Amino acid sequence: MDFKLSEEHKAVQQAAREFAKTRLLEGVIERDSKMIHPSEQVAEMGALGFMGIMTSEKYGGSGMDALSYVLALEEISKIDASAAVIMSAHNSLALWAIETYGSDTQKETYLTPLAQGKNIGCFCLSEPEAGSDASMQRTTAEDKGDFYLLNGVKNWITNGGKADYQLVIAQTDPDKKHRGINAFIVEKNWEGVTVGPKEDKLGIRSSDTHSINYTDVKVPKQNRIGADGFGFKLAMQILEGGRIGIAAQALGIAAGAYELAANYSTIRSSFGKPIADHQAIAFKLAEMAMDIEAARMLVYRAAYLKDSGEPYGYASAMAKLKASEVAMKHTVEAVQIHGGNGYVKEYHVERLMRDAKITQIYEGTSEIHKIIIARNIRKGELALPI
Amino acid sequence: MSVLVYAESENGQLKKIALELASFGKAIADQLNTNLVAVTINCDNNDLLGTYGVNEVLATSHQGDFNAQQYAAILSEAAKSKEAQTIAVSSSADSRFLAPLVAVALDAGYVTNVVGAPISSNPFQVKRSVFTNKAFSVSEITTQVKMVGLSKNAFGVHENPTTATITNFSPAGVTSDMKVTALDKATDTVTIADAEIVVSGGRGLKGPENWHLIEDLANTLGAATACSKPVSDMGWRPHSEHVGQTGKPVASNLYIAIGVSGAIQHLAGINSSKVKVVINNDPEAPFFKAADYGVVGDAFEVVPKMIEKLKSFQAENA
Amino acid sequence: MKILVCISHVPDTTSKINFVENDTQFDTQGVQYIINPNDEFGLTRAMWFKEKSGASVDVISVGTAETEATLRKALAIGADNAIRVNATARDAQQVAKEIVAVMQENSYDLVIAGRESIDYNGGMVPGMIAALTGMNYLNNCIGLEIEGNQATAIREMDGGKETITSPLPLVIGAQKGLVEESDLRIPNMRGIMMARKKPLTVVEPTQEGQQVQTVSFEKPAPKGAVKLVDPENIDELISLLHNEAKVI
Numbered sequence: 020m021d022f023k024l025s026e027e028h029k030a031v032q033q034a035a036r037e038f039a040k041t042r043l044l045e046g047v048i049e050r051d052s053k054m055i056h057p058s059e060q061v062a063e064m065g066a067l068g069f070m071g072i073m074t075s076e077k078y079g080g081s082g083m084d085a086l087s088y089v090l091a092l093e094e095i096s097k098i099d100a101s102a103a104v105i106m107s108a109h110n111s112l113a114l115w116a117i118e119t120y121g122s123d124t125q126k127e128t129y130l131t132p133l134a135q136g137k138n139i140g141c142f143c144l145s146e147p148e149a150g151s152d153a154s155m156q157r158t159t160a161e162d163k164g165d166f167y168l169l170n171g172v173k174n175w176i177t178n179g180g181k182a183d184y185q186l187v188i189a190q191t192d193p194d195k196k197h198r199g200i201n202a203f204i205v206e207k208n209w210e211g212v213t214v215g216p217k218e219d220k221l222g223i224r225s226s227d228t229h230s231i232n233y234t235d236v237k238v239p240k241q242n243r244i245g246a247d248g249f250g251f252k253l254a255m256q257i258l259e260g261g262r263i264g265i266a267a268q269a270l271g272i273a274a275g276a277y278e279l280a281a282n283y284s285t286i287r288s289s290f291g292k293p294i295a296d297h298q299a300i301a302f303k304l305a306e307m308a309m310d311i312e313a314a315r316m317l318v319y320r321a322a323y324l325k326d327s328g329e330p331y332g333y334a335s336a337m338a339k340l341k342a343s344e345v346a347m348k349h350t351v352e353a354v355q356i357h358g359g360n361g362y363v364k365e366y367h368v369e370r371l372m373r374d375a376k377i378t379q380i381y382e383g384t385s386e387i388h389k390i391i392i393a394r395n396i397r398k399g400e401l402a403l404p405i
Numbered sequence: 406m407s408v409l410v411y412a413e414s415e416n417g418q419l420k421k422i423a424l425e426l427a428s429f430g431k432a433i434a435d436q437l438n439t440n441l442v443a444v445t446i447n448c449d450n451n452d453l454l455g456t457y458g459v460n461e462v463l464a465t466s467h468q469g470d471f472n473a474q475q476y477a478a479i480l481s482e483a484a485k486s487k488e489a490q491t492i493a494v495s496s497s498a499d500s501r502f503l504a505p506l507v508a509v510a511l512d513a514g515y516v517t518n519v520v521g522a523p524i525s526s527n528p529f530q531v532k533r534s535v536f537t538n539k540a541f542s543v544s545e546i547t548t549q550v551k552m553v554g555l556s557k558n559a560f561g562v563h564e565n566p567t568t569a570t571i572t573n574f575s576p577a578g579v580t581s582d583m584k585v586t587a588l589d590k591a592t593d594t595v596t597i598a599d600a601e602i603v604v605s606g607g608r609g610l611k612g613p614e615n616w617h618l619i620e621d622l623a624n625t626l627g628a629a630t631a632c633s634k635p636v637s638d639m640g641w642r643p644h645s646e647h648v649g650q651t652g653k654p655v656a657s658n659l660y661i662a663i664g665v666s667g668a669i670q671h672l673a674g675i676n677s678s679k680v681k682v683v684i685n686n687d688p689e690a691p692f693f694k695a696a697d698y699g700v701v702g703d704a705f706e707v708v709p710k711m712i713e714k715l716k717s718f719q720a721e722n723a
Numbered sequence: 724m725k726i727l728v729c730i731s732h733v734p735d736t737t738s739k740i741n742f743v744e745n746d747t748q749f750d751t752q753g754v755q756y757i758i759n760p761n762d763e764f765g766l767t768r769a770m771w772f773k774e775k776s777g778a779s780v781d782v783i784s785v786g787t788a789e790t791e792a793t794l795r796k797a798l799a800i801g802a803d804n805a806i807r808v809n810a811t812a813r814d815a816q817q818v819a820k821e822i823v824a825v826m827q828e829n830s831y832d833l834v835i836a837g838r839e840s841i842d843y844n845g846g847m848v849p850g851m852i853a854a855l856t857g858m859n860y861l862n863n864c865i866g867l868e869i870e871g872n873q874a875t876a877i878r879e880m881d882g883g884k885e886t887i888t889s890p891l892p893l894v895i896g897a898q899k900g901l902v903e904e905s906d907l908r909i910p911n912m913r914g915i916m917m918a919r920k921k922p923l924t925v926v927e928p929t930q931e932g933q934q935v936q937t938v939s940f941e942k943p944a945p946k947g948a949v950k951l952v953d954p955e956n957i958d959e960l961i962s963l964l965h966n967e968a969k970v971i
Contacts, residue, residue, distance in 0.1 A: 517844060542939065698968070
């Protein structure tokens with residue numbers, strides 16, 4: 020069992036770290052404060068190959084593995100969790116499905132420009148009445164012969180405003196329940212697609228989150244992904260992979276907060292010594308470091324299982340659950356370690372604390388993940404951890 | 406046998422670094438019990454070198470602009486003709502340019518950034534600064550002919566009066582097909598490289614419109630102006646003023662930093678300054694740990710006071 | 724046009740500097756290694772020539788196996804070939820001679836080396852390469868254009884700059900200003916993948932002997948605490964600077 024990163028993985032990690040430090044750090048506080056989308060930086064992420072990082076090279080992607088994806092997301096999240104979720108939603112939630120299940124035409128039309136970062140993608144599953152319970156789809160896609168008629172509202176859509184192409188989940192046949200759900204590629208500029216106003220969020224404020232309305236949108240038959248009724252299963256598979264991305268984001272947020280707190284505690288003095296030398300702070304840092312390492316092992320392992328072609332559902336659930344809990348707990352501690360300074364924007368940690376909260380909610384709530392893990396235990400699928 | 410130094414001049418007058426280099430060369434010559442020879446190019450006040458212990462000046466002339474290949478050839482010929490066993494150059498941009506060419510011509514081991522007279526002459530060992538001013542190393546040169554580059558302000562100027570014989574030296578020289586087509590010298594202001602005192606400003610000054618504080622203080626002291634990296638990145642000041650690890654190095658006698666927090670990369674670049682004064686209203690600014698003297702206060706109040714007090718001090722000591 | 728960029732593998736600028744083995748060796752524990760910043764400015768300019776006029780770019784480094792990660796980064800940025808001379812860098816002339824030995828196998832039109840490396844601050848390798856090969860040399864290069872066989876370069880001097888023309892082949896000492904910091908390349912994912920497939924040739928060293936040896940290292944004496952002066956009492960500061968520090 021080799022815990023070392025290969026030279027190539029280190030190179031990806033280094034490139035992402037350098038990108039985050041030189042291109043994301045500047046202006047991150049202002050972007051968060053004023054909800055400014057990092058469009059320039061997202062374009063650069065496209066040029067660097069981050070926006071199609073796992074997509075095959077033959078579709079213009081970078082052809083890298085899930086571990087590379089995780090390493091890049093972690094580094095980016097340390098500094099700008101909004102840029103990270105833009106990247107994660109694009110890669111895991113939009114691209115992956117099209118590459119894995121898309122028809123040749125769909126891949127040609129949509130996959131290549133998305134993988135090259137020329138267009139942004141988003142995934143539309145959540146609805147005002149359907150969050151954790153995704154089987155209760157109210158958005159309908161009536162089969163009209165040579166097209167589907169799409170009607171309904173989707174909300175909490177990351178990249179909702181900037182995305183040109185949307186992967187929309189909708190109910191075609193209500194009698195078949197979740198087996199009557201389909202997935203479609205919808206273009207933002209089609210008639211009947213209306214993007215709602217940008218949400219004013221607690222955290223990840225420079226990523227744009229919108230509700231999207233569909234009023235009699237005509238979706239060509241060839242834009243349905245996979246066989247009729249495949250949509251729900253596809254959505255679940257998408258989320259399974261998406262968990263790894265968000266787990267990496269949460270891990271990065273925690274690691275970023277830790278680095279800031281550890282550094283601050285060596286510079287800040289009280290009662291005659293750096294606060295890092297006071298046991299109260301030293302103990303906090305020790306716990307932070309340990310919890311982050313533990314979360315990191317879960318996240319990297321989930322990526323490793325995915326790359327090995329092995330089932331990774333419970334592993335990604337554990338990784339996402341653990342990493343998000345660690346992120347929330349320890350960003351709060353990081354603010355505490357900074358004292359008064361932690362309460363102002365200038366020191367970054369308050370932003371990381373606000374960014375952390377969403378990681379416990381989206382991509383499956385913490386509660387849902389406990390259900391997933393419990394089910395795996397019940398099905399006897401957690402027998403061998405390695 | 407001799408010790409040979411390249412004493413630089415500008416507009417016919419010896420530069421202060423040449424006098425420091427001569428003092429340094431004299432110390433080495435004494436250690437080796439040999440003569441000190443200086444090479445000058447286009448210099449009009451060669452006899453001044455006698456004050457600093459130079460026994461002989463090889464005065465040469467060169468037509469046209471500075472050309473490293475040609476200057477190096479003059480020095481190599483001079484070194485060979487005087488059987489120089491040790492050659493010393495300054496750390497000016499021109500000297501750093503030509504020195505490696507001389508080192509190869511003479512097959513001499515060459516060490517830069519030397520901070521004092523040799524610790525020992527046999528074996529020949531010198532102390533130099535490394536890791537961009539974060540440490541020192543003792544280096545031994547094992548070749549027959551040795552070459553050292555002296556750090557600015559590391560040795561100081563020391564008088565050792567003697568009469569210098571001035572000999573006109575006309576080596577064969579070399580041709581060069583490199584041509585200077587344009588020259589852009591900032592003639593009025595003191596440059597950071599030459600300045601005894603450098604006054605530097607950081608983000609604490611809030612904006613380029615407040616730079617009169619830096620400029621007025623610099624004018625009062627006859628100092629060069631400099632700035633931290635964020636200030637030059639934001640375009641408040643020209644890139645040429647940026648000092649620090651990736652900017653210009655500073656080796657002045659006095660470095661006054663106003664509104665500069667003192668990030669590691671900045672400190673590395675200005676570490677060779679003898680005395681550092683920090684003015685910052687943040688008592689936690691890391692720069693205070695690296696400073697010799699500090700004032701915790703508002704620059705907008707402290708600097709005008711400094712200018713006022715300096716003016717009265719200068720009037721009293723005129 | 725054939726370009727050779729000389730790369731040094733150096734400790735990161737923010738590294739803590741410590742010594743081991745009785746202060747005779749640099750402590751590499753926990754130290755991140757990078758491409759020497761001045762070399763990176765040179766490499767970026769070389770890439771510009773490659774993109775603009777199809778120049779080929781080789782990179783070379785003198786070092787043992789762990790320096791290969793740095794060479795691969797240069798390949799990921801876009802260099803075509805990497806060469807590693809399998810020897811520990813002992814002193815500047817040895818490094819210059821090893822590079823010159825490799826240069827004899829290929830004729831380069833332009834050789835770029837960083838003006839100085841941030842670890843030993845020698846600043847001699849580019850000049851030595853020029854002197855050993857008889858090539859023209861320009862240090863402190865902050866601008867470089869090449870038209871056919873003619874280079875027009877800008878050299879930064881103490882207090883100004885000058886424009887110099889020279890026929891090729893030419894050696895330059897690169898530094899900040901040759902390209903802007905914002906133009907430095909972050910290797911993209913495609914580049915990292917391709918770097919795996921690009922040639923990294925290891926050659927055995929040809930040089931023996933050493934001209935300069937490090938006997939020992941020393942950290943600077945711990946600084947005394949700063950003397951703080953009350954902002955209401957600037958007279959004291961002036962007095963200290965004049966009488967104690969003797970700098971005014």
